[in-house]
Amino acid sequence: MDQSKWMRAIPYACSLAVMGFFSIILVWIAVTEPERRWWVIGDLAVGISGLVLLPARHRAPFTVALITAAAALISTTVIGPAFVAYVSLTKHRRWGRIVLAALLLWTATAVYSSSDGLTQQLILAVSTMTLSIIALTVAGLYLRSRRDLETERANRRAEEQLRQFEQLEQARLNERARIAREMHDVLAHRISLLSLHAGALAHRTDLSAADVRAAATVIHESAHQALTELRATLGSLRDTSSTAPPQPSWTELPALLDEVRQAGQIVDVSNEVPDAAHLPAQIGRHAYRIVQEALTNARKHAPGARVEVLLRGRPGQELHLRISNTLTPGRVDPSSGGLGLIGLTERANMVNGTLTNHVTNAQFILDATLPWEMSS
Numbered sequence: 585m586d587q588s589k590w591m592r593a594i595p596y597a598c599s600l601a602v603m604g605f606f607s608i609i610l611v612w613i614a615v616t617e618p619e620r621r622w623w624v625i626g627d628l629a630v631g632i633s634g635l636v637l638l639p640a641r642h643r644a645p646f647t648v649a650l651i652t653a654a655a656a657l658i659s660t661t662v663i664g665p666a667f668v669a670y671v672s673l674t675k676h677r678r679w680g681r682i683v684l685a686a687l688l689l690w691t692a693t694a695v696y697s698s699s700d701g702l703t704q705q706l707i708l709a710v711s712t713m714t715l716s717i718i719a720l721t722v723a724g725l726y727l728r729s730r731r732d733l734e735t736e737r738a739n740r741r742a743e744e745q746l747r748q749f750e751q752l753e754q755a756r757l758n759e760r761a762r763i764a765r766e767m768h769d770v771l772a773h774r775i776s777l778l779s780l781h782a783g784a785l786a787h788r789t790d791l792s793a794a795d796v797r798a799a800a801t802v803i804h805e806s807a808h809q810a811l812t813e814l815r816a817t818l819g820s821l822r823d824t825s826s827t828a829p830p831q832p833s834w835t836e837l838p839a840l841l842d843e844v845r846q847a848g849q850i851v852d853v854s855n856e857v858p859d860a861a862h863l864p865a866q867i868g869r870h871a872y873r874i875v876q877e878a879l880t881n882a883r884k885h886a887p888g889a890r891v892e893v894l895l896r897g898r899p900g901q902e903l904h905l906r907i908s909n910t911l912t913p914g915r916v917d918p919s920s921g922g923l924g925l926i927g928l929t930e931r932a933n934m935v936n937g938t939l940t941n942h943v944t945n946a947q948f949i950l951d952a953t954l955p956w957e958m959s960s
Contacts, residue, residue, distance in 0.1 A: 595668045599638065602664030603631050610661070631661025638665050641672040649673040649685040656692035663693070667720055674724025675731070686717050761930070776883045777806045777847045802847070834860055834868030837875060841893075844879050849891065851879065856896040863903065867954050870931045871903060874939070874952050877928055878907035886912045886948070900958040908949040928952070 607628065614624040634652045641648040652666035666689055674682050690713050697709035782803060832840075841851055857863070863871075875893065882891045889910045897903035925941060928950075932939035937954040 595671070596635070596638065599635060599664035599668045602667060603635070603661045606631070606660040606663065627659045627661055630655050630659035631664065634659075634662040634665030634669075638668055641669050645669065645673045645676060646678075646681045646685070649681075650688060653685055653689035653692055656689060657695055660696070667716065670717070671720050671724040671727070674721050675728040677725070677728060682721070686721070690714065690717060776880045777844070778803055779883075831869050832872045832876075833865060834863050834871055837872055840872070840876055840879075844883075849879065849883055850889070851891045851893060853893045854895065856894070857898070857903070859899055862899050863956065867903060867935060867956060870935055870937075871905060871952075871954060873931060874905055874928050874950075875907060878905075878950050881925075881950075882907070882909040882948075886910060888912075897956055899956055901956055903954045903956045905952040905954075906949065908947050911943065911946050911948050 610624045610627055614621045634655055637648055637651065649666070649669040649672070652662055652669045655662040656666055670685055670689060673685055690710070693713040694706070694710050697706045841853060845851055860868075878893075879891060882889060886909050889912060891907065891909045894904075894906040894908075896906075929939045932952055932954065935954055937952065939950070939952045941948065941950045943949070
């Protein structure tokens with residue numbers, strides 16, 4: 585029998601113990617006074633009826649408590665079930681009903697024991713019932729307090745589990761958002777380069793066979809790199825135990841600029857960062873991605889336009905990135921919003937930086953400011 589069944593059996597065991605005590609006395613009376621045998625049988629029958637009524641105390645505690653207390657006027661064995669029903673009633677802490685049931689039980693005991701007048705039996709019965717009611721009231725209140733405590737603990741455990749689940753879900757969402765940003769930044773850059781080279785092959789008719797082969801080689805290499813980076817990014821979703829591929833850093837920015845220049849994009853760079861070796865890795869990674877996405881947006885929205893990149897900052901201050909390009913008439917204004925700019929804004933916010941964009945004199949300008957703390 586498991587613990588819950590034992591707990592449900594305890595009230596019945598207590599009731600049977602009290603009934604057993606009075607039953608022994610009744611059996612002795614039946615033996616010594618045979619003429620009272622039917623009275624003894626009637627007392628036992630009422631006690632058993634009270635025991636049968638006990639399961640209903642969970643649905644109607646007040647009714648069962650009153651019935652068993654009133655039955656104590658004609659039966660002693662019913663006191664066992666009456667005690668159990670009274671304890672169940674006290675657990676609900678409805679003091680008006682508790683007092684009424686206690687007075688009825690006390691009065692029934694006093695009336696039952698006063699058949700011979702004021703005797704020691706009456707005084708003993710009333711005193712015992714008074715102490716019993718006090719003890720049962722305390723026991724019922726204690727059981728209610730313990731149940732409330734267990735409920736509170738269960739609620740706290742449930743809240744903690746819910747909080748842990750929400751934290752886990754938030755971590756998953758953050759990781760998915762990070763992977764989505766990485767995929768967007770990487771693939772948008774590679775695919776825009778592919779589009780640039782493919783467009784050159786499609787529209788230029790003066791290319792020699794060697795030029796065509798060179799352009800095709802660049803397209804092939806860019807496609808291969810895009811697939812490699814896509815596999816690496818998606819691999820982090822399938823295998824969380826594997827080591828993440830190395831992320832680009834500030835030191836790889838010159839290679840990025842060379843790559844886009846070789847693809848035909850016109851980029852002028854003004855680098856005023858004197859001590860890039862002390863730039864924190866996280867800030868350098870986000871700065872690289874911001875410049876990469878800005879160059880991709882320029883190729884997409886202003887193909888053939890000159891892009892100006894200004895890099896400025898020093899340790900203990902800020903790293904400022906400004907990327908600007910001339911808008912192409914008839915093209916969609918990139919400042920109207922898009923996944924790229926949203927992702928860049930999130931990147932800046934992740935490190936307590938800022939990112940803004942605006943159009944001035946037909947120039948689309950993207951400004952990013954990232955904190956550059958002094959290394960210890």
